[in-house]
Amino acid sequence: MTGGEREEEREEERREERPAGPRGPRGLLALLRPRAGAGQIAGGLLCLVLGFAVAAQVQSTKHDTTFATARQDELVGVLADLGQRSERLRADLRDLEDTKAQLERDAEGGTALEDARERATTYGLLAGTLPAEGPGIELLIGDPGHGVKAIDLLDALQELRDAGAEVVQVNDVRVGVDTYFLDGRNGVQADGESLSAPYRFLAIGDAHTMTTALNIPGGLVRTLRGAGATVLITPRAKVTIGAVRSP
Amino acid sequence: MIALIGLVIGVALGFMLQPDVPLWLEPYLPIAIVAALDAMVGGVRARLEGIFDEKVFVVSFVGNTVIAALIVFLGDQLGVGSQLSTGVVVVLGIRIFSNVAGIRRKLFGA
Numbered sequence: 283m284t285g286g287e288r289e290e291e292r293e294e295e296r297r298e299e300r301p302a303g304p305r306g307p308r309g310l311l312a313l314l315r316p317r318a319g320a321g322q323i324a325g326g327l328l329c330l331v332l333g334f335a336v337a338a339q340v341q342s343t344k345h346d347t348t349f350a351t352a353r354q355d356e357l358v359g360v361l362a363d364l365g366q367r368s369e370r371l372r373a374d375l376r377d378l379e380d381t382k383a384q385l386e387r388d389a390e391g392g393t394a395l396e397d398a399r400e401r402a403t404t405y406g407l408l409a410g411t412l413p414a415e416g417p418g419i420e421l422l423i424g425d426p427g428h429g430v431k432a433i434d435l436l437d438a439l440q441e442l443r444d445a446g447a448e449v450v451q452v453n454d455v456r457v458g459v460d461t462y463f464l465d466g467r468n469g470v471q472a473d474g475e476s477l478s479a480p481y482r483f484l485a486i487g488d489a490h491t492m493t494t495a496l497n498i499p500g501g502l503v504r505t506l507r508g509a510g511a512t513v514l515i516t517p518r519a520k521v522t523i524g525a526v527r528s529p
Numbered sequence: 530m531i532a533l534i535g536l537v538i539g540v541a542l543g544f545m546l547q548p549d550v551p552l553w554l555e556p557y558l559p560i561a562i563v564a565a566l567d568a569m570v571g572g573v574r575a576r577l578e579g580i581f582d583e584k585v586f587v588v589s590f591v592g593n594t595v596i597a598a599l600i601v602f603l604g605d606q607l608g609v610g611s612q613l614s615t616g617v618v619v620v621l622g623i624r625i626f627s628n629v630a631g632i633r634r635k636l637f638g639a
Contacts, residue, residue: 328565334540336543337542341544341548
C-alpha cells in the first residue's frame with residue numbers, strides 16, 4: 283500500500299472530527315498563506331528535491347533521446363549490426379586494396395585486362411550472349427491438354443529468377459532481361475520463336491532453392507498441375523546452356 | 530507556500546546547475562518523479578479538504594517514490610522492467626487524475 287492511500291484512509295477517519303476546508307478561491311488563498319513549522323519546511327524541502335529532479339530529468343532527456351531510452355537487448359542488436367557492417371566494409375576495403383596493388387604492380391596492364399575480361403564474361407552471361415555451364419535444374423512441363431498459357435511460362439521464369447537462377451534457357455530460346463511470352467495461334471511464342479510442348483527450362487543456380495521455390499504449396503507446380511500439365515523437376519550437377527542471344 | 534517556493538527554487542537550481550543524472554538512477558528517476566507528483570497533488574487536495582498533515586505528506590511522498598522505484602527495480606531484476614514501469618505509470622496517472630479532480634471540485638465546486 284502506498285503512502286497516498288494511507289492518507290486517504292486517514293481522510294475517512296477525520297471527516298467527523300474536522301470541518302471541511304474552505305471552498306472556492308478563498309481556499310486557494312489560504313493554501314498560499316505561509317505557515318512556519320518543521321513539517322512545512324520538510325514539505326518545502328521535498329518539493330525542492332522534486333523540482334530539482336524534474337529539471338535534471340528533463341535536461342538528461344534533452345541530451346540524448348535516441349539511445350537513452352533503448353533497452354539493453356536493442357542496444358546489443360544495434361551494436362552487432364554495426365559490427366557486421368564494419369566487418370563487411372573492411373573486407374571490401376581489403377579486396378579493393380588488393381586490386382589496386384595488383385594494378386599498380388604490372389605496368390603493362392595484364393591484370394587490368396584480365397579484370398576487364400572477367401567482367402565481360404560476367405556481363406555476357408547475364409546478357410545471354412555467351413553459352414554457360416554449371417549446376418542447376420531441368421524443369422520439364424508436359425502439356426497434353428494444351429492448358430499451359432504464356433502467363434504460366436512467365437510465372438515459371440519469374441519463380442526461377444526469384445529463386446536465384448542466373449542463366450535460363452527455354453527450349454531453344456536463351457532468356458534475357460527483355461524476354462517475353464506470347465499466346466500465339468500455334469502455341470506459345472517466346473521472343474518471336476514458337477515453343478512447342480513439352481516446355482523445357484534449363485536453369486543454372488542453386489538447385490535446392492529453385493526446387494523448393496517451385497514446389498511451395500499453392501505455387502507454380504500446383505498451378506500447372508491444376509491446368510492439366512505434367513511437371514518434372516530434375517536437379518543436375520551440370521547443366522549446359524548452349525543457346526545464345528544476339529547482342 | 531513554502532512548498533511552492535521550494536518547488537520553484539528546485540526547478541531553477543536544476544536548470545542552472547544542469548546536473549547529470551547518475552547512470553544507476555536513470556531508469557528509476559522518472560518513475561520516482563511521477564510518484565512524487567502524485568504525492569504532491571494528493572497533499573494539495575488534502576490541504577484543500579482541511580485534512581492536511583505534514584507527517585502524512587512527508588511519509589507518503591518518500592514512501593511513494595521509494596516504492597515506485599523499488600517496483601521498477603524488482604521488475605528489471607525479473608526481466609519485466611518496461612512492462613512494470615508502464616503499469617506503475619498508469620496507476621500513478623490515474624491517481625493523479627482523481628486527486629486533481631478532487632482539487633477541482635474543492636476550488637470551483639464543479
